[in-house]
Amino acid sequence: MGTNTTVDYKKEYAGYWKVLIGLLILTAITLVQPGMFLTDYTFATQMLIGTIKAWMILMYYMHLKGEKLIIWFTWFSIFLVAYFFLLVGIDVANFQFGDVSHITSPAQ
Amino acid sequence: MSKTYFDETHCAIGHPKSTFWQWMLTIDHKRIGIMYAAVMFTFFFVAVLTALAMRFELYAPGAQYMDGDTFNQAFTLHGVIMVFLFIIPGIPAVFGNIVMPLMIGAKDVSFPRLNWFTFWLYIVGCLVALASLFNFNIQEGELLFNFADTGWTFYAPYSLNTGTNVITTLVAAFILGMASILTGLNFLVTIHRLRAPGMDFFKMPLFVWGIYATAWIQLLATPVVGITLILAMMEKFFGIGIFDPSKGGDPVLFQHLFWIYSHPAVYLMILPAFGIMSEIIPTFSRREVFGYRTIALSSASIAGIGYIVWGHHLFTSGMSDIAKTIFSFLTFFVAIPTGVKFYDWVATMYKGKIVLATPMLWALGTIVTFAIGGLTGVTIAMVGGDIHLQDTYYSVAHFHYAILGGVVFLLFAGLHYWFPLVTGKMYNETVAKLAFWMNFVGINLLWFPMFIAGYLGMPRRYFDYLPEFEIYHEVSFWGAIMLVSGLFIMFYNLIQGWRKGEAVGVNPWHATTLEWHMPTSPPPLENHTKVPYVDFNPYEYHHGEPVVKFDENMKRID
Amino acid sequence: MSHEYVPEIAVDREGKEHEVQGWQDDIYGGKLGFWLFMFTEVMMFGSMFLVLTYYFTLHHQDFLNASAGLNRTLGGTNTVVLLFSALTMGLGLLKMRAGDVKGAKLMIWATIFLALVFLGIKAVEWNAEIHHGIFLTLPALQAGNPDSLPFGQILFFGMYFTMTGLHGFHIIIGIGIMIWLLKRINAGKVRPDHHILHFNIALYWDLVHLIWVFVFPYFYMIGAGDIGGVAHGH
Numbered sequence: 011m012g013t014n015t016t017v018d019y020k021k022e023y024a025g026y027w028k029v030l031i032g033l034l035i036l037t038a039i040t041l042v043q044p045g046m047f048l049t050d051y052t053f054a055t056q057m058l059i060g061t062i063k064a065w066m067i068l069m070y071y072m073h074l075k076g077e078k079l080i081i082w083f084t085w086f087s088i089f090l091v092a093y094f095f096l097l098v099g100i101d102v103a104n105f106q107f108g109d110v111s112h113i114t115s116p117a118q
Numbered sequence: 119m120s121k122t123y124f125d126e127t128h129c130a131i132g133h134p135k136s137t138f139w140q141w142m143l144t145i146d147h148k149r150i151g152i153m154y155a156a157v158m159f160t161f162f163f164v165a166v167l168t169a170l171a172m173r174f175e176l177y178a179p180g181a182q183y184m185d186g187d188t189f190n191q192a193f194t195l196h197g198v199i200m201v202f203l204f205i206i207p208g209i210p211a212v213f214g215n216i217v218m219p220l221m222i223g224a225k226d227v228s229f230p231r232l233n234w235f236t237f238w239l240y241i242v243g244c245l246v247a248l249a250s251l252f253n254f255n256i257q258e259g260e261l262l263f264n265f266a267d268t269g270w271t272f273y274a275p276y277s278l279n280t281g282t283n284v285i286t287t288l289v290a291a292f293i294l295g296m297a298s299i300l301t302g303l304n305f306l307v308t309i310h311r312l313r314a315p316g317m318d319f320f321k322m323p324l325f326v327w328g329i330y331a332t333a334w335i336q337l338l339a340t341p342v343v344g345i346t347l348i349l350a351m352m353e354k355f356f357g358i359g360i361f362d363p364s365k366g367g368d369p370v371l372f373q374h375l376f377w378i379y380s381h382p383a384v385y386l387m388i389l390p391a392f393g394i395m396s397e398i399i400p401t402f403s404r405r406e407v408f409g410y411r412t413i414a415l416s417s418a419s420i421a422g423i424g425y426i427v428w429g430h431h432l433f434t435s436g437m438s439d440i441a442k443t444i445f446s447f448l449t450f451f452v453a454i455p456t457g458v459k460f461y462d463w464v465a466t467m468y469k470g471k472i473v474l475a476t477p478m479l480w481a482l483g484t485i486v487t488f489a490i491g492g493l494t495g496v497t498i499a500m501v502g503g504d505i506h507l508q509d510t511y512y513s514v515a516h517f518h519y520a521i522l523g524g525v526v527f528l529l530f531a532g533l534h535y536w537f538p539l540v541t542g543k544m545y546n547e548t549v550a551k552l553a554f555w556m557n558f559v560g561i562n563l564l565w566f567p568m569f570i571a572g573y574l575g576m577p578r579r580y581f582d583y584l585p586e587f588e589i590y591h592e593v594s595f596w597g598a599i600m601l602v603s604g605l606f607i608m609f610y611n612l613i614q615g616w617r618k619g620e621a622v623g624v625n626p627w628h629a630t631t632l633e634w635h636m637p638t639s640p641p642p643l644e645n646h647t648k649v650p651y652v653d654f655n656p657y658e659y660h661h662g663e664p665v666v667k668f669d670e671n672m673k674r675i676d
Numbered sequence: 677m678s679h680e681y682v683p684e685i686a687v688d689r690e691g692k693e694h695e696v697q698g699w700q701d702d703i704y705g706g707k708l709g710f711w712l713f714m715f716t717e718v719m720m721f722g723s724m725f726l727v728l729t730y731y732f733t734l735h736h737q738d739f740l741n742a743s744a745g746l747n748r749t750l751g752g753t754n755t756v757v758l759l760f761s762a763l764t765m766g767l768g769l770l771k772m773r774a775g776d777v778k779g780a781k782l783m784i785w786a787t788i789f790l791a792l793v794f795l796g797i798k799a800v801e802w803n804a805e806i807h808h809g810i811f812l813t814l815p816a817l818q819a820g821n822p823d824s825l826p827f828g829q830i831l832f833f834g835m836y837f838t839m840t841g842l843h844g845f846h847i848i849i850g851i852g853i854m855i856w857l858l859k860r861i862n863a864g865k866v867r868p869d870h871h872i873l874h875f876n877i878a879l880y881w882d883l884v885h886l887i888w889v890f891v892f893p894y895f896y897m898i899g900a901g902d903i904g905g906v907a908h909g910h
Contacts, residue, residue, distance in 0.1 A: 017770070017773045017774045019770065019774045022770050023767070023770060026763055026766050026767055026770065027763070030759065030760070030763045033759050034756070034759065037752070037755055037756060037759065040892075040893055040897060041748070041752055041897075043897075043901075044897060044900035044901025045900065045901050049901050049902065052897065052898060052900070052901055053732075053898050056893035056894070056897050056898065057890075057893065057894075059893070060889050060890050060893055063889045064886055064889055064890070067762070067882055067885065067886055067889070068886070071762055071766050071882045071885075072879055072882045072883075079708070080707075080708065080711050083711065083712070083715065084711075084715075087715045087718055087719070088718075090719075091718065091719065091722040094722070094723075094726055095725075095726060095729060098726055098729075098730060099729065099733070102730050102733045102734060103733055105733075105734065113734065113827070114734060114735075116827070
């Protein structure tokens, strides 16, 4: 980026295409999964496939492979967001007023 | 001899000749910090006077000077200015900018032009906030005071249904939030990249640790409130329904999102302040700080724990019982690293040669007032206790002891400590001490009665009250008068000191950290003559005297 | 500030020299700063996903029903379009690093083209929804009138337009900064030996893609498959 070392053009070019093929395959799996497998767990499966795609994009397209500090920062941010989901999720999953709240049981 | 940064500067655009444009376009961190201070303290006084007006109104029950709606606008204005325009930019904007780069031996922050942009973004945010005060009626040519009346917390659904200028204020808060994020980003990269050679993380002064932990909160927590404000605007203008029960939306979700930012925000406020305490205590005890590593790591822990406890603001909102339990349990933990700091500071003073100069007085006073603020926080971290004390004067007293008696007092301590560095002069010590005592006695007279009033049932944000609470409001009023008088005296003394004070040398406190080893006071544009190699700890004292000495070319002579 | 930046040297007690990192010419600092900015975007979109998850929990079946009605063909096509645009952006950066400035510019143009295709398809999708009476402020997304959708569907579509709208806004900004990047390349300010700007803009585009990687399944795919006796959309 500044004082650059030599670029192994052929290798990196092939690398970009390999990741693309992988992402295309995962996209295809995303599209067929709800009709084909783990159909009772569509949401979780879809998020899992998305996470795998995200990992590939982060590591290869975004060049995180080989970084150290920035990977620590990334994990920290991910854990933070995950924690927000966990606690707010615990709250809403234990919603105490389901029977009487207008939100969940509107009077007809 | 180098020119001082008052004489010339680097600019974002071009090389202007006039002093005015040199300041308007400056990218120098020291000038930017001074400009932040000037604007912030102006708004601080507006908010203080607003609060004083409320205290006048609340002296006796019933309406005397304003009606209920105006009172609601008054406490909203007080909160919005104090939180978004003053205390959140706060110490990072002033001393993070002026002092932090000097402490690490840097010539500026990592992105000085971004720093310049960020300052002006802050100004735009302030202007939008000012615009939200009034509606201008073109036909009649009149100005109608229509500031928000929701409290600075802007809870839905009221905030989206009131006829007052809430949306404009939310826009202002969004812009100010962006400025906070960019400051945090700038400081994080600066601290990672621009430390002097040899200065690893555990050789940094503790103020830098405080700024570092704060910067993480600025960066990661603020976007959450940013998007909350955007979603509130989407709700208001497009009715997307997320905070509207009539469409299946839940107002408690607004509270979750709002406090996911606003709780870490209070740690954003206190961590730089604790950093200032960690600088002042060793200097005025003439001793190395006790437990450097634990103080440093406690800053990081407080930032981390601060992210995970926001639900204690929602104990009475309808949150599920299990969530309440979890949040209450976790909230207690933040007292541990905070306590560690307090014990370390007291241990630093033990067997030290205490110098009771004004900065040390402010620091010691804060140890008292913040201890009260922090400990009363623990009492309302208990769910059972909070059911009774939530939204009473008890909570209000708690956070004013913690923020005014913690953050603002330490900001004042920092003003007195770094005054000779920034101005090259000294203020009048006697007047400064008088101002401190007026502030210290004033804050206790003003806020301590409120713990009792709240415990006995006096609700917060109430315009009127039952006669049984009148005595507390009367005592508080006189405390407010004393506090405000102390503030005026303090600022007058500082301004006079800058204009006509006695000139002092570069290190009047004989402190050890790098900002005190400048060639001149105020420092020259390019900071240190030469960046030193740092193979020493930040607080090395021997028999009350600094160990590390430099000559005027930054060569070691100890 | 036209003078060349020369880093300062600090000397330790043994006389060894150490280069002082200045704020000028700090390439790693530029990269670090941009990653930190991207974390703020993650927090922002993460919070919106949090809102979505909150209501997916409270109004589970309504969400599945609303999702079933979205156009998976168009959404899926957009996913592939954005995927290829991430490739072209990455290849553009690779060519810049390898010295092929002309090829790099071509790839940036290709990325801009694919971004415009994405926006076009999104416009078609939104138009289809409007045609069905589903859009912000229309009666279907209001409460208490004969056309009102159930609560969960109102919230689903409210967040659908908000999040895809904000995502599209980021694509428009992306197109803008790619055009700016082309100008900087033409001015010689971005070159094979100094291209941190190009690197960061490629990172930005990857982030935009990353957000869509989660937006697409969350909105379009949760209601695919058998969700309990509801007729599927197209």
